[in-house]
Amino acid sequence: MKDLYQTDFYSWTQQQAELIRSGRIAELDLHNILEEIEGMGRSDYRALQSRLTVLLMHLLKWQYQPDKRHTGHSWESTLKEQRKQIRRLLRANPGLKSKLPEMLPLAYGDAVEDAHDETGIPASTFPNQCPWRFEEVVDADFKP
Structure with a gap:
């Protein structure tokens, strides 16, 4: 079964689904199923x-x-699209809302680096910490 996981992922998924349908739980490749669920x-x-x-x-x-x-x-189109996709992701995955406090500072650090790379503005120009709350960032009417 593990060889199939490594060599033909699609067939492995179908095999695992069939094992579940037929109640053959003991035969499942639980290690790789767990890896795939965590990966999703x-x-x-x-x-x-x-x-x-x-x-x-x-x-x-x-x-x-x-x-x-x-x-x-x-820029306005990008703001609108990213906000829409963020709302969509959070609607489909409400459990991710609890991760926002840790995610916002990480994303902000990456955003500062990316903004510097794209604009040439020194990274030290931008605030050290995100100056906006998450609710502001995703608010369709918010522009700093």
Whole structure:
């Protein structure tokens, strides 16, 4: 069974599903099933953190490059899209809400680094800690 997991993941998933349907629980590849379940959760966590990082970076750019706000609608579109995807992720995964206090500072640190890379603004220009609450960040009307 473990060889199948390594060589043909799709067939392994179908085999595990059939074992569950037929009540053959003792034959399940529990170690790899556990790994996959944890991996799904990590994937959603990483997706939320990534969306939050992009959103924070664009909020920083919005605040620190006001002269570039009107060069197109891409920043506003990005803010709107990231907020929509964050809401969608949290609706589908309400358990991730408890991770926001640890996630926001990490995402903000990445956003500062990304904003520096994209704009050339020294990272020391930005506040050391996220200046906004999560509720502000995801508020459709909020722009610093």
